[in-house]
Ligand SMILES: N=CN[C@@H](CCC(=O)O)C(=O)O
């Protein structure tokens with residue numbers, strides 16, 4: 001059934017050919033965008049929805065979340081607001097609660113947060129394992145994640161579990177992550193990630209994890225330069241990662257390296273996580289410097305109970321404009337198309353492929369076994385014919401109101417894969 005969405009005062013397409021349009025209309029047919037143009041030239045459709053001059057933009061694509069977890073870290077947050085610094089060890093609190101939770105409890109929590117994302121206009125999201133840290137718990141986390149996420153990332157290298165201190169320590173745990181754990185989880189995920197940071201995994205351990213993931217045909221992601229300067233950005237660029245995330249402590253040379261990855265058509269996305277920077281009282285990632293240098297950025301929530309317990313992409317976009325110096329257009333593009341590019345789901349050759357042969361500039365061919373069931377992937381992040389029909393309506397005349405009226409829930413209607421869900 002085809003639906004004509006008309007009366008669009010301002011349409012943000014992210015499509016280089018169409019840009020931002022006034023007095024526009026969109027036809028949704030099945031799960032795809034079938035037509036985009038001037039409302040006055042719109043074709044007939046089975047159903048008609050008039051948004052009465054409101055702004056329409058693509059659904060948010062949240063490319064960095066940790067939604068398979070149990071428990072709460074309010075006490076840690078209160079201590080942080082009283083001056084205590086964030087430390088990776090807090091992850092262990094959530095690991096304990098997650099291991100103790102049933103599948104139903106983890107699924108219910110994921111559903112609660114996925115529904116919250118949707119109500120806020122997020123029509124596609126990635127989520128990670130990483131609070132199980134045993135083969136069985138990482139495998140069940142990946143399976144539960146796959147029930148709702150558009151992309152799943154294996155983060156067995158999130159923290160060295162306490163019980164490994166006397167079982168050979170970090171290197172022995174990395175043997176498990178890159179061996180039995182990866183073999184079990186790889187068929188259920190699209191990417192592998194590592195927390196390359198003091199208190200988590202060092203450069204050599206991170207390299208081992210990423211190289212094992214690449215050999216399994218997975219896309220690479222890195223939690224890098226979050227708590228201080230470190231090897232994460234350089235490692236991500238060297239190994240052809242799809243994204244390096246956090247990048248709060250990054251120097252001019254690392255900014256240049258990230259921008260340079262895009263000179264050959266593919267590249268490593270720099271994902272900024274504003275809500276996490278604020279919640280951990282860390283410096284905000286230099287999004288303005290990254291964009292000015294020609295890097296491709298994404299904005300994501302990093303929703304997790306430890307450092308960023310929010311599902312609001314609108315809050316992250318407003319913060320990116322008000323505090324990180326981005327224009328509204330840049331922030332909206334980073335929170336939609338940027339996320340899609342980071343996930344290799346924007347449908348364009350220019351995107352970071354799920355797997356990129358390191359250093360060669362060539363695209364690796366994703367190992368079909370590495371992505372779940374080889375599901376057909378409609379392009380995300382743009383409103384143009386052939387894209388998945390993911391769009392949101394703002395109760396506002398323009399996207400500027402996302403920053404002009406920060407904290408106000410402006411998303412008033414959402415279509416996901418052609419179905420109206422809000
Ligand atoms: N830094 C690593 N992982 C999460 C934090 C996880 C936690 O503290 O529970 C992050 O991206 O911020």
Ligand SMILES: [Zn+2]
Nearest residue numbers: 064066223302
């Ligand atoms: Zn994270």
